[in-house]
């Protein structure tokens with residue numbers, strides 16, 4: 001599984017970094033999220049699932 | 064005439080709703096629950112007429128379509144004429160920048176300020192926030208009694224904001240009081256025009272200190288405003304004031320309301336207080352849950368700039384729609400058991416900081432201030448108890464869900480020697 005953040009939708013709610021600080025990080029420029037790596041290790045799959053359900057803007061996609 | 068007919072034909076779901084009424088302040092959770100269940104897209108004839116979005120999904124959809132639902136406000140300082148903006152009814156005398164702008168103006172302003180509010184940038188204020196919280200508790204700790212709002216949750220964000228701007232700290236009261244009062248004074252109160260005039264002093268000080276910072280810049284927000292440029296142009300006086308106004312207004316009373324409500328909750332729910340006191344790692348989730356549950360910004364408006372349909376809901380150009388963030392945050396389609404505080408609720412996709420491009424720029428700073436205040440109370444006066452009979456809620460919570468007075472008592476303690484400097 002891979003994960004990405006749609007920057008057109010992301011507004012920096014930071015729910016993703018609460019769910020999975022291992023993969024999400026917030027930019028110093030605008031506080032919006034980016035992923036450190038697209039590949040989701042199996043042990044983080046559940047946290048990523050929580051991030052998807054926790055993002056108010058629906059900005060996180062797995063593929 | 065035809066326009067009129069058209070307008071009324073569209074409004075099929077009438078409701079007698081006024082978010083500024085005393086009845087709404089007392090009963091908003093059940094009033095919104097009733098609307099969400101039976102009439103989720105109602106129209107109110109009050110304040111010139113407006114739609115009310117009560118469902119989470121509708122509010123996010125509208126927030127994410129700023130090209131059709133604009134927050135832009137036209138305000139003519141000479142004639143006083145107002146159109147648009149985020150308040151129903153409109154607040155006279157000013158325009159929030161960036162909150163009451165639209166693209167492309169908004170993009171320029173946010174690019175100009177975002178960096179100053181990033182998680183890393185605001186981390187610099189954590190120690191100050193803790194110091195101010197400690198000093199304010201020092202001021203009362205030997206007495207065993209304080210007013211949570213007057214002595215603590217109102218001064219503390221005001222002091223941090225003074226520090227952020229670069230204003231002398233001892234001026235906080237002259238700045239914070241008008242902002243606090245303008246929020247809860249009903250529009251028909253004879254005091255309202257006086258309250259609006261209280262902002263004049265803020266304007267004067269912004270201009271004076273910005274002029275000083277042009278000559279001798281420092282590393283503060285007013286220096287950034289005075290010497291920076293947006294889209295290649297230095298800020299004109301009006302923009303500089305409106306921007307400073309928006310940041311002060313956006314940050315002060317909201318954080319006050321969140322922390323005040325939380326401290327009442329923890330007084331009423333000793334099990335939650337003890338859980339949070341003994342497990343501070345819970346703070347980030349608890350904090351988000353309190354933002355959801357209390358939704359300090361109760362509801363804000365958008366203005367329809369072109370006929371549009373959202374998921375079967377038709378809007379006509381010129382109409383206004385109130386986005387009830389507080390209702391979205393209790394929507395049972397999104398949150399299990401929405402009327403209960405669950406400290407470790409997660410995921411928690413609340414929109415207490417808004418949704419779409421105008422989403423709060425100051426949320427990381429708000430989180431720091433909130434945590435500093437709650438930690439200070441849990442560390443130093445953990446047995447505080449609010450005096451229920453003496454609580455005074457805002458007469459209107461239509462803008463912000465807050466409190467005028469929260470007297471509380473506690474076992475006296477000793478000062479730690481923290482100072483406001």
Ligand code: HEM
Pocket residue numbers: 134149160161162163173309310311313314315317318321354358359360363388414415416417418420421422423424425426428429
């Ligand atoms: C718990 C505290 C806070 C809450 C609940 C809150 C809530 C919100 C909400 C709901 C919005 C969206 C407005 C809209 O939809 O039109 C917003 C925007 C904004 N907030 Fe906050 N806020 C808080 C603290 C702060 C702080 C501390 C600051 C600054 C120091 C701040 C500055 C702003 C600004 C400038 C905007 C406008 C952003 C734009 O239009 O792009 N807020 N806030």
Ligand code: SF4
Pocket residue numbers: 005009010011012013014015016017031032033054055056057058059060
């Ligand atoms: S939760 Fe969603 S909107 Fe918020 S920072 Fe993460 S990806 Fe962006």
